[in-house]
Amino acid sequence: MQIIRSAKDLETFLQQFEEINFVPTMGNLHAGHLSLVSEANRYHGITLVSIFVNPLQFAPNEDLDIYPRTEKQDLKELEKINCDVVFCPKPDFAKGVKKLHANPDLSKKLCGISRPHFFHGIVSILNHFFQLINPKNVFFGLKDYQQYLIVKDFLTKSNLKTNIHGVPIVRESDGLAMSSRNNLLTPDQRLIAAKLSAILRDTAQEAKIKNLEYLRVEGIKKLEEFNFKVDYFSFCNSRTLEEIDEFEANTLLAVAVNLEGVRLIDNFLIQ
Numbered sequence: 001m002q003i004i005r006s007a008k009d010l011e012t013f014l015q016q017f018e019e020i021n022f023v024p025t026m027g028n029l030h031a032g033h034l035s036l037v038s039e040a041n042r043y044h045g046i047t048l049v050s051i052f053v054n055p056l057q058f059a060p061n062e063d064l065d066i067y068p069r070t071e072k073q074d075l076k077e078l079e080k081i082n083c084d085v086v087f088c089p090k091p092d093f094a095k096g097v098k099k100l101h102a103n104p105d106l107s108k109k110l111c112g113i114s115r116p117h118f119f120h121g122i123v124s125i126l127n128h129f130f131q132l133i134n135p136k137n138v139f140f141g142l143k144d145y146q147q148y149l150i151v152k153d154f155l156t157k158s159n160l161k162t163n164i165h166g167v168p169i170v171r172e173s174d175g176l177a178m179s180s181r182n183n184l185l186t187p188d189q190r191l192i193a194a195k196l197s198a199i200l201r202d203t204a205q206e207a208k209i210k211n212l213e214y215l216r217v218e219g220i221k222k223l224e225e226f227n228f229k230v231d232y233f234s235f236c237n238s239r240t241l242e243e244i245d246e247f248e249a250n251t252l253l254a255v256a257v258n259l260e261g262v263r264l265i266d267n268f269l270i271q
Protein backbone atom coordinates (compact mmCIF):
# COMPACT_ATOMS: atom_id res chain seq x y z
CA MET A 1 0.00 0.00 0.00
CA GLN A 2 1.35 3.41 -1.00
CA ILE A 3 1.13 6.30 1.46
CA ILE A 4 1.30 9.69 -0.19
CA ARG A 5 1.37 13.06 1.57
CA SER A 6 1.65 15.71 -1.12
CA ALA A 7 -0.69 16.60 -3.98
CA LYS A 8 2.26 16.67 -6.37
CA ASP A 9 3.37 13.14 -5.46
CA LEU A 10 -0.20 11.90 -5.77
CA GLU A 11 -0.56 13.42 -9.22
CA THR A 12 2.63 11.71 -10.40
CA PHE A 13 1.66 8.38 -8.85
CA LEU A 14 -1.84 8.38 -10.36
CA GLN A 15 -0.59 8.95 -13.90
CA GLN A 16 -0.11 5.20 -14.35
CA PHE A 17 -3.75 4.35 -13.53
CA GLU A 18 -6.85 4.93 -15.61
CA GLU A 19 -9.59 3.99 -13.19
CA ILE A 20 -9.52 5.30 -9.66
CA ASN A 21 -12.08 4.41 -7.02
CA PHE A 22 -11.98 7.08 -4.38
CA VAL A 23 -13.14 7.01 -0.74
CA PRO A 24 -12.76 10.37 1.04
CA THR A 25 -12.61 10.19 4.85
CA MET A 26 -11.56 12.22 7.85
CA GLY A 27 -9.82 9.20 9.38
CA ASN A 28 -10.40 7.53 12.75
CA LEU A 29 -11.63 4.67 10.63
CA HIS A 30 -14.26 2.17 11.74
CA ALA A 31 -16.23 -0.59 10.05
CA GLY A 32 -18.48 2.01 8.37
CA HIS A 33 -15.54 3.55 6.54
CA LEU A 34 -14.10 0.14 5.77
CA SER A 35 -17.36 -0.96 4.14
CA LEU A 36 -16.88 1.90 1.66
CA VAL A 37 -13.36 0.67 0.93
CA SER A 38 -14.57 -2.92 0.43
CA GLU A 39 -17.23 -1.63 -1.94
CA ALA A 40 -14.60 0.38 -3.86
CA ASN A 41 -12.39 -2.72 -4.08
CA ARG A 42 -15.13 -4.47 -6.08
CA TYR A 43 -14.65 -2.06 -8.98
CA HIS A 44 -12.04 -2.29 -11.70
CA GLY A 45 -9.01 -0.08 -11.04
CA ILE A 46 -7.27 1.02 -7.86
CA THR A 47 -8.78 2.02 -4.53
CA LEU A 48 -7.63 5.33 -3.12
CA VAL A 49 -8.59 6.49 0.38
CA SER A 50 -7.94 10.00 1.63
CA ILE A 51 -7.54 10.86 5.30
CA PHE A 52 -7.98 14.55 5.89
CA VAL A 53 -9.82 16.40 8.65
CA ASN A 54 -11.28 19.17 6.54
CA PRO A 55 -11.09 22.49 8.43
CA LEU A 56 -13.46 24.15 5.91
CA GLN A 57 -16.44 22.20 7.20
CA PHE A 58 -15.99 23.18 10.87
CA ALA A 59 -17.17 26.49 12.32
CA PRO A 60 -14.85 28.14 14.88
CA ASN A 61 -17.03 26.90 17.80
CA GLU A 62 -17.08 23.30 16.54
CA ASP A 63 -14.96 20.24 17.37
CA LEU A 64 -12.11 20.51 14.81
CA ASP A 65 -9.41 20.46 17.51
CA ILE A 66 -10.76 17.43 19.37
CA TYR A 67 -11.81 15.49 16.26
CA PRO A 68 -10.19 12.04 16.78
CA ARG A 69 -6.98 11.52 14.78
CA THR A 70 -5.57 7.97 14.65
CA GLU A 71 -3.54 7.79 11.46
CA LYS A 72 -1.22 4.94 12.43
CA GLN A 73 -4.08 2.61 13.29
CA ASP A 74 -6.06 3.76 10.22
CA LEU A 75 -3.19 2.84 7.92
CA LYS A 76 -2.99 -0.65 9.46
CA GLU A 77 -6.70 -1.20 8.89
CA LEU A 78 -6.48 -0.02 5.29
CA GLU A 79 -3.50 -2.26 4.58
CA LYS A 80 -5.44 -5.24 5.96
CA ILE A 81 -8.34 -4.74 3.56
CA ASN A 82 -6.14 -4.28 0.51
CA CYS A 83 -6.45 -0.59 -0.08
CA ASP A 84 -3.97 0.40 -2.83
CA VAL A 85 -3.10 3.97 -1.92
CA VAL A 86 -3.77 6.35 0.96
CA PHE A 87 -3.52 10.10 0.53
CA CYS A 88 -2.86 11.92 3.83
CA PRO A 89 -2.29 15.56 2.91
CA LYS A 90 -0.99 18.08 5.43
CA PRO A 91 -3.40 20.68 6.91
CA ASP A 92 -2.29 23.28 4.33
CA PHE A 93 -4.03 21.18 1.64
CA ALA A 94 -7.13 23.28 2.38
CA LYS A 95 -5.32 26.59 1.85
CA GLY A 96 -6.30 28.45 -1.29
CA VAL A 97 -9.07 25.97 -2.11
CA LYS A 98 -11.63 27.48 -4.45
CA LYS A 99 -14.71 28.21 -2.31
CA LEU A 100 -17.78 26.64 -3.86
CA HIS A 101 -21.42 26.70 -2.80
CA ALA A 102 -23.47 23.58 -2.35
CA ASN A 103 -26.91 23.56 -3.98
CA PRO A 104 -29.02 25.68 -1.56
CA ASP A 105 -32.17 23.63 -2.25
CA LEU A 106 -30.41 20.73 -0.51
CA SER A 107 -27.85 22.41 1.71
CA LYS A 108 -30.12 24.84 3.56
CA LYS A 109 -32.12 22.06 5.16
CA LEU A 110 -31.47 19.59 8.03
CA CYS A 111 -27.79 19.88 9.08
CA GLY A 112 -27.41 23.03 6.98
CA ILE A 113 -29.71 25.01 9.28
CA SER A 114 -27.49 24.83 12.37
CA ARG A 115 -24.27 24.43 10.34
CA PRO A 116 -24.69 26.91 7.45
CA HIS A 117 -21.03 26.73 6.36
CA PHE A 118 -20.86 22.94 6.53
CA PHE A 119 -21.82 21.70 3.07
CA HIS A 120 -20.03 24.53 1.27
CA GLY A 121 -16.86 23.43 3.07
CA ILE A 122 -17.46 19.83 2.04
CA VAL A 123 -18.17 20.59 -1.60
CA SER A 124 -15.15 22.91 -1.81
CA ILE A 125 -12.68 20.36 -0.45
CA LEU A 126 -14.20 17.50 -2.45
CA ASN A 127 -13.94 19.50 -5.63
CA HIS A 128 -10.26 20.06 -4.79
CA PHE A 129 -9.80 16.30 -4.33
CA PHE A 130 -11.81 15.43 -7.44
CA GLN A 131 -9.87 17.83 -9.68
CA LEU A 132 -6.61 16.27 -8.49
CA ILE A 133 -7.73 12.64 -8.66
CA ASN A 134 -10.34 12.56 -11.42
CA PRO A 135 -11.97 9.46 -9.94
CA LYS A 136 -14.07 7.05 -11.95
CA ASN A 137 -16.12 6.13 -8.87
CA VAL A 138 -16.57 7.76 -5.48
CA PHE A 139 -18.13 6.14 -2.42
CA PHE A 140 -20.14 7.87 0.28
CA GLY A 141 -21.95 6.49 3.32
CA LEU A 142 -25.71 6.88 3.54
CA LYS A 143 -25.25 7.70 7.22
CA ASP A 144 -24.49 11.21 5.95
CA TYR A 145 -27.48 11.08 3.66
CA GLN A 146 -27.68 14.82 3.03
CA GLN A 147 -23.98 14.91 2.15
CA TYR A 148 -24.51 12.03 -0.30
CA LEU A 149 -27.35 13.91 -2.04
CA ILE A 150 -25.37 17.15 -2.20
CA VAL A 151 -22.27 15.49 -3.66
CA LYS A 152 -24.45 13.61 -6.14
CA ASP A 153 -26.05 16.90 -7.20
CA PHE A 154 -22.63 18.55 -7.43
CA LEU A 155 -21.27 15.77 -9.65
CA THR A 156 -24.30 15.84 -11.93
CA LYS A 157 -23.69 19.52 -12.59
CA SER A 158 -19.89 19.33 -12.86
CA ASN A 159 -17.95 18.32 -15.94
CA LEU A 160 -16.46 15.33 -14.13
CA LYS A 161 -17.38 11.86 -15.36
CA THR A 162 -17.48 10.44 -11.87
CA ASN A 163 -20.08 7.95 -10.63
CA ILE A 164 -21.24 8.21 -7.04
CA HIS A 165 -22.20 5.18 -4.96
CA GLY A 166 -24.17 5.37 -1.70
CA VAL A 167 -23.20 2.67 0.80
CA PRO A 168 -25.61 1.50 3.58
CA ILE A 169 -25.15 2.58 7.20
CA VAL A 170 -23.03 0.25 9.33
CA ARG A 171 -24.23 0.02 12.94
CA GLU A 172 -22.85 -1.21 16.25
CA SER A 173 -24.54 -4.34 17.66
CA ASP A 174 -26.87 -2.15 19.75
CA GLY A 175 -27.94 -0.17 16.68
CA LEU A 176 -25.87 3.00 17.11
CA ALA A 177 -24.66 4.18 13.70
CA MET A 178 -20.88 3.97 13.65
CA SER A 179 -19.22 7.35 13.76
CA SER A 180 -15.81 8.72 14.68
CA ARG A 181 -17.60 11.03 17.11
CA ASN A 182 -18.81 8.00 19.11
CA ASN A 183 -15.25 7.91 20.46
CA LEU A 184 -15.88 11.25 22.15
CA LEU A 185 -18.64 9.70 24.31
CA THR A 186 -18.01 8.54 27.88
CA PRO A 187 -19.06 4.92 28.61
CA ASP A 188 -22.30 6.17 30.19
CA GLN A 189 -23.09 8.46 27.27
CA ARG A 190 -22.28 5.63 24.89
CA LEU A 191 -25.03 3.49 26.49
CA ILE A 192 -27.53 6.32 26.16
CA ALA A 193 -26.49 7.00 22.56
CA ALA A 194 -27.92 3.62 21.52
CA LYS A 195 -31.40 4.95 22.39
CA LEU A 196 -31.17 7.28 19.41
CA SER A 197 -31.34 4.52 16.81
CA ALA A 198 -33.86 2.54 18.88
CA ILE A 199 -36.25 5.51 19.00
CA LEU A 200 -35.75 6.18 15.31
CA ARG A 201 -36.33 2.57 14.38
CA ASP A 202 -39.57 2.43 16.40
CA THR A 203 -40.72 5.73 14.89
CA ALA A 204 -39.91 4.51 11.37
CA GLN A 205 -41.96 1.37 11.95
CA GLU A 206 -45.04 3.44 12.75
CA ALA A 207 -44.66 6.00 9.97
CA LYS A 208 -47.05 4.24 7.60
CA ILE A 209 -49.88 4.04 10.11
CA LYS A 210 -49.65 7.12 12.33
CA ASN A 211 -49.70 10.85 11.79
CA LEU A 212 -46.16 12.07 11.06
CA GLU A 213 -46.42 15.26 13.13
CA TYR A 214 -47.62 13.20 16.10
CA LEU A 215 -44.67 10.83 15.65
CA ARG A 216 -42.28 13.76 15.38
CA VAL A 217 -43.48 15.35 18.63
CA GLU A 218 -43.41 11.98 20.41
CA GLY A 219 -39.95 11.16 19.03
CA ILE A 220 -38.52 14.47 20.24
CA LYS A 221 -40.13 13.97 23.64
CA LYS A 222 -38.59 10.49 23.98
CA LEU A 223 -35.15 11.76 22.95
CA GLU A 224 -35.33 14.65 25.40
CA GLU A 225 -36.15 12.22 28.21
CA PHE A 226 -32.68 10.76 27.61
CA ASN A 227 -31.11 14.23 27.64
CA PHE A 228 -30.55 14.46 23.90
CA LYS A 229 -30.84 18.02 22.62
CA VAL A 230 -32.66 17.67 19.33
CA ASP A 231 -31.33 19.75 16.45
CA TYR A 232 -33.88 18.38 13.97
CA PHE A 233 -36.25 15.44 13.68
CA SER A 234 -37.54 15.38 10.16
CA PHE A 235 -39.69 13.29 7.88
CA CYS A 236 -38.73 14.36 4.39
CA ASN A 237 -38.68 13.46 0.74
CA SER A 238 -35.52 11.42 0.17
CA ARG A 239 -34.66 13.18 -3.12
CA THR A 240 -35.42 16.80 -2.26
CA LEU A 241 -35.24 16.75 1.58
CA GLU A 242 -38.50 18.72 1.54
CA GLU A 243 -40.44 18.18 4.79
CA ILE A 244 -43.55 16.02 4.35
CA ASP A 245 -46.76 15.74 6.38
CA GLU A 246 -47.98 12.49 4.96
CA PHE A 247 -46.11 9.26 4.43
CA GLU A 248 -44.89 8.55 0.89
CA ALA A 249 -42.71 5.76 -0.50
CA ASN A 250 -39.04 6.31 0.40
CA THR A 251 -39.66 8.76 3.19
CA LEU A 252 -36.44 9.72 4.94
CA LEU A 253 -36.53 10.00 8.70
CA ALA A 254 -33.45 12.08 9.55
CA VAL A 255 -32.36 13.22 12.98
CA ALA A 256 -29.49 15.18 14.52
CA VAL A 257 -29.00 15.46 18.26
CA ASN A 258 -26.43 16.70 20.67
CA LEU A 259 -25.54 14.50 23.63
CA GLU A 260 -23.62 16.59 26.14
CA GLY A 261 -21.58 18.30 23.46
CA VAL A 262 -21.27 15.39 21.01
CA ARG A 263 -23.22 15.74 17.79
CA LEU A 264 -24.82 12.55 16.49
CA ILE A 265 -26.80 12.07 13.30
CA ASP A 266 -28.78 9.11 12.03
CA ASN A 267 -31.47 8.31 9.51
CA PHE A 268 -33.79 5.59 8.31
CA LEU A 269 -35.08 5.32 4.79
CA ILE A 270 -38.65 4.02 5.05
CA GLN A 271 -39.77 2.18 1.92
Ligand code: AMP
Pocket residue numbers: 024025026027031032033035036139140141142143144167168169170171177178179180
Ligand atom coordinates in the same frame (compact mmCIF):
# COMPACT_ATOMS: atom_id res chain seq x y z
P1 AMP B 1 -16.09 10.86 7.71
O1 AMP B 1 -14.74 10.31 8.02
O2 AMP B 1 -16.98 10.97 8.92
O3 AMP B 1 -16.05 12.11 6.87
O4 AMP B 1 -16.80 9.77 6.81
C1 AMP B 1 -16.22 9.34 5.60
C2 AMP B 1 -17.22 8.53 4.84
O5 AMP B 1 -17.61 7.40 5.63
C3 AMP B 1 -18.51 9.31 4.55
O6 AMP B 1 -18.94 8.99 3.23
C4 AMP B 1 -19.47 8.78 5.58
O7 AMP B 1 -20.83 8.84 5.19
C5 AMP B 1 -19.02 7.32 5.68
N1 AMP B 1 -19.46 6.75 6.94
C6 AMP B 1 -19.23 7.21 8.19
N2 AMP B 1 -19.86 6.45 9.11
C7 AMP B 1 -20.50 5.48 8.42
C8 AMP B 1 -21.33 4.37 8.79
N3 AMP B 1 -21.63 4.12 10.06
N4 AMP B 1 -21.80 3.58 7.81
C9 AMP B 1 -21.51 3.83 6.51
N5 AMP B 1 -20.74 4.84 6.10
C10 AMP B 1 -20.24 5.66 7.03
